[in-house]
Amino acid sequence: MQPSSKIHNSVPAVSIVTFSESDYNKEDIVTTDYALVMNGHSLVHALNPRLEKLFVEVSTSCKSVICCRVTPLQKAMVVEIVKKHRKVVTLAIGDGANDVSMIKAAHIGVGISGQEGNQAMLASDYSLAQFRFLERLLLVHGRWSYYRMCKFLRYFFYKNFAFTICHFWFAFFCGFRAQTVFDPMFIAIYNLFYTSLPVLAIGVFDQDVSEESSLLYPQLYTPGHSNLFFNKTEFLRSALHGFFASLIVFIVPYVSKFGKFVEKIESTDFDVVCAKDR
DSSP states (O other), X not given: OHHHHHHHHHSOSSOOOOOOGGGOOGGGOOOSSOEEEEEHHHHHHHXXXXXXXXXXXXXXXXXXXXXXXXXXXHHHHHHHHHHHHHOOOOEEEESSGGGHHHHHHSSEEEEEOBTTBSHHHHHSSEEESSGGGHHHIIIIIXXXXXHHHHHXXXXXXXXXXXXXXXXXXXXXXXXXXXXXXSOHHHHHTIIIIITHHHHHHHHHHOOSSOHHHHHHOGGGGGGGTTTOSSSHHHHHHHHHHHHHHHHHHHHHHHHHHHHHHHHHHHHHHHHHHHHHHO
């Protein structure tokens, strides 16, 4: 028993991982199946303001990162530095009271109702009964929510541009007298009645793929990472769509109405001339 006790005493009680910028080269990062494991004592040095950016770069180059034996404050600090240096949307999931600070620090907090109490569940945005339900929350409901929200935003900008710019076209024909081309009652209920049902239908029923396909092909979740469904290009496209729609909505009725008005004037003048000749 003595040799084993000597071996046990020879092992340091605290393992410290130090970083130096000279030993680190960004080009040498290999984004393969590498993992990073750190305990609380090592994390103290990694969270130093001079090394936190280096720690984030090394962590994001690994496939997985495990921080064990850490304090609640350290959990929250890890989330904060990732938000600070990576500019991404973060999600934190926990099941105990020591995870509350981490859950509140993340953009999205998920609490698991378990044997450690309900503190994490009460402090979270979403609560799950089991950890395995996180897959369905992200790949199915999260993806559907992102898809519907982007579609709603494109439709929202389109319908408002199409409705508002009609007043801009009308200003050229009324001498810019601030008159409205639509009835005031129609303007008041435009968003409330006329255009609310499509948005509700999209938000409740729209599904581009089934939930089975969402779980079977996780690659469908990747467009949300790069904002493919709504970005500056999609916004400009929706604005241009509304611009041309307003042009058609105003010009076609106005030209048809103006043409009938001209025909009426011409026929009236002709009748008056005929009456004078008689």
